[in-house]
Amino acid sequence: MEKEHLLGKTWEELQAVVAEAGMPRFAARQMAAWLYDKRVTDLAEMTNLSLRHRDQLSQRYDVGRSLPMQSQRSVDGTIKYLFRVGDNDFVETVYIPDRDRATLCVSSQVGCKMNCSFCMTGKQGFRRNLTSAEIINQILSVEHSDQLTNLVFMGMGEPFDNLDEVMKALTILTADWGFAWSPKRITVSTIGHLAGIRRFLDESHCHLAVSLHSPYPAERLQIMPVEKAFHMDDILELLRQYDFSHQRRLSFEYILFSGFNDDLVHADALARRLRGLDCRVNLIRFHAIPGANLKSSDPRSMEAFRDRLNHHGVTATIRASRGEDIFAACGMLSTAEKERK
Missing domain, CATH: 1.10.150.530 (DNA polymerase; domain 1)
Structure with missing residues (x-):
């Protein structure tokens, strides 16, 4: 047994x-x-x-500890780990060093139900939720575990589709009898799962990141089918009910795709959408994946988009692209291993 x-x-x-x-x-x-x-x-x-x-x-x-089965190291210091979970499932965990910061990006599911067109994990389909033990094991079993300064739930899966186990992991990470981490060291990313956002904001003080990727619901629906279930308007209305001016940070993830959502008209529309919210926007360059027709925005367009948002009073930054030489897009390493098996 x-x-x-x-x-x-x-x-x-x-x-x-x-x-x-x-x-x-x-x-x-x-x-x-x-x-x-x-x-x-x-x-x-x-x-x-x-x-x-x-x-x-x-x-x-x-105890429930297991080491990663393989790793890939980038020239920029990023390390991507592959963990086996169960008999023949795999999840990815990414270590990202950056000057005085060491961030670990962890997974919460094997595969994902959300099927975003730009995400390799979504193309795997959904296999199962990770347990809190499998989530915590990722944190403890990578190199440099004792040097981590930050943790992000931005790996494989939608964290709030596995809400109970993710909340258990967050409790262990922040409780005095657990890791005793400050909640300000942890960010959880979501596609906009409404019930999950509400419970997370009521029961946790960790930071929240919401994947937006367009200011227009119909356009967002083209690349994120979840817009049908969790409408952008409802997400923003819910977020306006909470105070993000003190301990907790609210950010929006926005991947820029060339010729799709990266012009100044989109920047103006996004600024209008976010008006009145104490938030920041993380602009992300797209890592191409097989089977996706979307293309990466060029650096000049990304900078113009950022500057336009800042001009409107919306704090925007371009996230540094890391690990491009080691299957940078989340889900690619686990897909390759699954196909090899």
């Missing part, structure tokens, strides 16, 4: 494990410290638990 993982369990769940095993209540805090502070990989390393209790736990549980 496959063992249950202790990694990814919340404080309450660890207390339940301890109670069921007949262990003293303080053992839950000891286990949390071993898992999330000392970052052990085996139950035998939890040496302040009695040998009897460790043996008892090992009959049903393991």
Whole structure:
């Protein structure tokens, strides 16, 4: 029988494990410290638990750690990792060093249901949700794990389509008994899942990023079928109900496609859409993927778009393109491995 993982369990769940095993209540805090502070990989390393209790736990549980099966290193220092999850599924995790910052981009699903036309992960279709253990394992099992300064849920999958497990992971990351990270170190990206946004903003203080990619709903629908379910107008109306002026940051992701959404008319329309929201816009250059007719915007157009937004009072920056020599687009490495298998 496959063992249950202790990694990814919340404080309450660890207390339940301890109670069921007949262990003293303080053992839950000891286990949390071993898992999330000392970052052990085996139950035998939890040496302040009695040998009897460790043996008892090992009959049903393991820690749940696993190393990536392969990695690719870019000339710019970016490292893309491939993790096996389950028997024949794979997810990607990307380490991005940048001067005094070290950011890890993690996945939340195997594949994705959203089928955005510019996304390789969407072309895989949906396989399954990752567990909180599989999410946390990505963070603990890459090189330089202890040097991370920031975390972004922008890898494979839609985080709010796996809301319960993602929220569990966020709790573990920010709780004093877990990683004790400041929520300001974490950003979660969404296509605009309304119920997910609402719960996330009510229960978390982490930053939020929303994928927009056009100021026009009909045009957005052409590249993001999810516009049918989660209308741009409804997303913006919901966001206007929350205060983003202090601890939490709101940003919009906007991939620029040549001849589609990268002219100044679009920039003006986007500024009108976002008027009154305390936010920023991250402009992203498109990494071409097989089967997509969209093309990358040229640097001059991207700079003009950025400058136009800034002129309108909307803070806009161009995200540096990283890892272009190592399957830069998310989902390409896992697709290649799946096809090889």
